[in-house]
Structures are given as structure tokens and as C-alpha cells.
Amino acid sequence: MISFTYKLYLVISEADCKGKNMIAVARQAIKGGVDIIQLREKNASVTEFTTKALQLKALADEYHIPLIINDNLMVAEHVNAAGIHVGNNDLPPAEIRREWNVANKIIGYSIEYIEQLHNEQMEAADYLGISPVFGTATKTDTVTEWGLEGITTIRQLTTKPLIAIGNMQLNNVKAVINAGADCIAVVSAICSASNPEKAAYDLKNEIIK
Ligand SMILES: Cc1ncc(COP(=O)(O)OP(=O)(O)O)c(N)n1
Ligand SMILES: Cc1ncsc1CCOP(=O)(O)O
Numbered sequence: 001m002i003s004f005t006y007k008l009y010l011v012i013s014e015a016d017c018k019g020k021n022m023i024a025v026a027r028q029a030i031k032g033g034v035d036i037i038q039l040r041e042k043n044a045s046v047t048e049f050t051t052k053a054l055q056l057k058a059l060a061d062e063y064h065i066p067l068i069i070n071d072n073l074m075v076a077e078h079v080n081a082a083g084i085h086v087g088n089n090d091l092p093p094a095e096i097r098r099e100w101n102v103a104n105k106i107i108g109y110s111i112e113y114i115e116q117l118h119n120e121q122m123e124a125a126d127y128l129g130i131s132p133v134f135g136t137a138t139k140t141d142t143v144t145e146w147g148l149e150g151i152t153t154i155r156q157l158t159t160k161p162l163i164a165i166g167n168m169q170l171n172n173v174k175a176v177i178n179a180g181a182d183c184i185a186v187v188s189a190i191c192s193a194s195n196p197e198k199a200a201y202d203l204k205n206e207i208i209k
């Protein structure tokens, strides 16, 4: 099992950068304090996804931070990503562990139902995404809004690293950490910010203070 010490997790796509260059936004975010990145391209072809993943991998390598690929194991393997993030409707973590036979890869798994905490998929995962903590326009096909109480409940049921995602903002991240999350994952609070470096810097300071 890998050691997961990351605190600010950027989940990024070209579309979420709203016309800005995705690599430039990612670079600014890393400079501001993002310490792990996920490429989440829900509508790209495999070729487009791979091209973007290779660009982001080069950037992540430059700053020595892990690149995680959302959903697509083929792309993750092809670009030699640090890991993959999957949810309830994706390839299950235990299967990924068997197929991607490399011990040091990070597998993230979304928790949408409390019952998932007792299945073999969660055992195979390195971290759990609490998905979503609060409702968000960035992802609307969600099941449970966990809230702060949900984080506290899950914290009592597992020692796995917990990543909070869903409407994470400067004014709620400290409460989310205090409720038991280990790391904060954001899309729009950084990708849509007029100054992504400052947005990341402020979030990181709020998380670690
Ligand atoms: C860190 C993190 N947590 C949760 C998710 C959501 O994953 P999933 O439920 O598979 O939904 P999609 O992202 O595939 O729409 C995530 N991507 N990252
Ligand atoms: C990918 C994902 N999974 C659960 S919520 C979410 C989107 C989070 O986006 P934002 O940070 O803009 O609320």
C-alpha cells in the first residue's frame, strides 16, 4: 500500500479551464501548492485523452508530482501514470490491481454508498474519494451528498486516506479537514479562478494551517 501524504488534489480537464490553456493552468496550480493531479476528460476520444495525458505527465514529472488518470486504464498504462481513479460504474479496483500488475501504482476509488466500505474494491484501493461532499455543478450524476457528517462517519469506519471532493472552497476546506478528510480535491475553485496559482496557494494554506 502506498503512503498518501498529498493535501491538495487538482482534478482537471480542458473544458473545466473554460478557454484557458490546461497545461498553463496546471502549472500555475502546482506552483501555488497542488501536490497531486488527476486528468479527467469525460468526452475526449482515446487519442485526445492520451495526447493530453502525455502533456500533463511531462508537467507532473517536471515538478515531481503524481499524475492520476480518471477512468481509463489503457491511457493510464500508456502514459505510465502514477495511478488511476475509478468509481462505482468503472473498472473495479481489485480488477485493476490484477491487470495493472505494478505494485506501486495508486488506485483511487469513489465512495458513493456506505456499503462500499465493506467490499473487496475498497480493500484494493489506496485512497477513497468522498464523492461528493457537497453538491456541485461540475458533476451532477451523483448519489449521496455526504456533508461533514458523512466524512465523520466514514472516518470512523476506515483508516484509508480520505479525499474530499465536491464544491470544495476556501470557506469550507478547514471544516472538511476537521471532520476527518486527509486531502481536498478541487476542479472549479482552481480551474475557473482568475488566478489559479493564488487560488491554489490560498487553499493549501487553509488546509495545512
Ligand atoms: C478524487 C476523486 N474523487 C471522486 C471522483 C469521482 O469519480 P467517479 O465517481 O468515477 O466519477 P467521474 O469522475 O468518473 O465522473 C474523482 N474523479 N476523483
Ligand atoms: C469529479 C467529481 N466527483 C465528485 S464531485 C466532482 C466534481 C468536483 O468539482 P468542483 O470542485 O468544481 O465542485
Ligand SMILES: [Mg+2]
Residues within 6 Å of the ligand: 070, 071, 085, 086, 087, 090
Ligand atoms: Mg469514474
